[in-house]
Amino acid sequence: MLDLVYFDVCGPMKTKTLSGSLYFVTFIDDHSRKIWVYTLKKKDQVLDVFKQFHALVERQSGEKLKCIRTDNGGEYSGPFDEYCRQHGIRHQKTPPKTPQLNGLAERMNRTLVERVRCLLSQSQLPRSFWGEALNTVVHVLNLTPCVPLEFDVPDRIWSNNEISYDHLRVFGCKAFVHIPKDERSKLDAKTRPCVFIGYGQDELGYRFYDSVQKKLVEDEAHDDQHDMGDVETPTQVEDEAHDDQHDMGDVETPTQVEVDDDVHEQSPTVEAPSNIPLRKSTRDRHPSTRYSVDDYVLLTDGGEPESYVEAMEDENKMKWVDAMQDEMESLHENHSFELVKLPKEKKKL
Incomplete structure (x- = not known):
């Protein structure tokens, strides 16, 4: 344990938590896949939070933190690098514009944001409760069997103790x-x-x-x-929701990906076919009727391509190819589908 810890900051969100935070930072132990999350008011709190995390995990596990992997953000330089050198922690930084090299943490943050949205929508609590929902999501994920552990549970691997689900309750009840x-x-x-x-x-x-x-x-x-x-809809907190009409944050989500991925295994790559003519669909698009206007904007307002064709026409098309390759790796590792031949009487859509 603690041979490698993935580390990533997400934010800023457009709505503050109840304690005034706009960011959150995620730590993932590669061996146990256990997750820790901290909310931050400002990015310059990253070092202080890392010191807390460092002391906590070494005390809990009895092991030394050996290596961390982050992106190349400015919050990880200067005093942060100096702290790592003083404590003998190897700091791996991904090259600029290569978030896929820290893919586990990147996908985790997307998964956390998506599940927080689900909890807030189901409970109908104001978006200022996103910090509480975030902690709840992480608590449940640490008790959830995952594929890289051969369906073992992160909390059990980390603590070597049996786990219980008796204490779990429905968020917002x-x-x-x-x-x-x-x-x-x-x-x-x-x-x-x-x-x-x-x-x-x-x-x-x-x-x-x-x-x-x-x-x-x-x-x-x-x-x-x-x-x-x-489970009931809280009524006395709805009056606080009027000033929480913005999205949770500018989180880039080129694809929706589950978190239980192993970034070390090799999978087939995704390449853009060169012999297929590009065309735009002529079908009229209509907003979903399953969501309110606010929910629809929340889910779709990212300025992202809505199809493969649009992605290949985008100026950043190679980045979208990288993202598709990343998701294909996840699908293969999780055995999410079975590739079969197209029947003769059927045509490709």
Whole structure:
């Protein structure tokens, strides 16, 4: 463990978290595929967060952090490089404009953003809750079997302990939090309604949002102290959503890719066919009726090609070829499809 850790910063988002953060940074241990995530108010906090991560993982594992891989961003130079040299940490930097060389971290950040959007949409919480949703997504991913581990679980590989799913709850569901005796009179209610927004620090207890007092609440995970109700749409926090009408951030997502990829194995490359004439579709396009206008813009407003033909007409077409090759590698490694011959009576679309 800690022979290689992938490291990437994502942001800025257009909506701040409840604590005022606009960025998040992801660390992934190559051996266990365990993920750590920290939110940042500014990019210049990267070194401080890395120091926290460094101390935490070495204390938890008993191993020394040997190598990290990042892109060539300015936040990883100067004092950051000096810190790595002082602690004997090898720092691999990818060449400029080659994000695919840090592909595991890049794909992870895309996956995290996509799943955060899903949680916020399902729970109908304001987008300022994206930090809480992010921590919840990472918590669940660390408990999810993945292909590179032969369907073992990152948390189990990292800690060498058996894992449990009994504590998992639905993000955004209604909950009733116990009020201690010394904070209420005999006629006061013993619980107060809140919204479940994640898991406590160091994975102990739960985190809630009290929409009446407008504050976060942490509570220990005792079944006799609080009860998780059925999934309901929170109504008292909807008034905060009016100023969260922007997208979560300028996250480049040329393709939607699952995270459980092994970047070391070789897969067939994707090449652009040279003998196929390019043509534009004449079919009328209509917005999806499955989403509201805001959701539709959120999902599609990236200025990205919507088909292979458009990608090959783009000025950055070779970058799109690299992205397609990256996804093809992922599909092959995850055995997501089986290639078969086209029946004689069928035509290519």
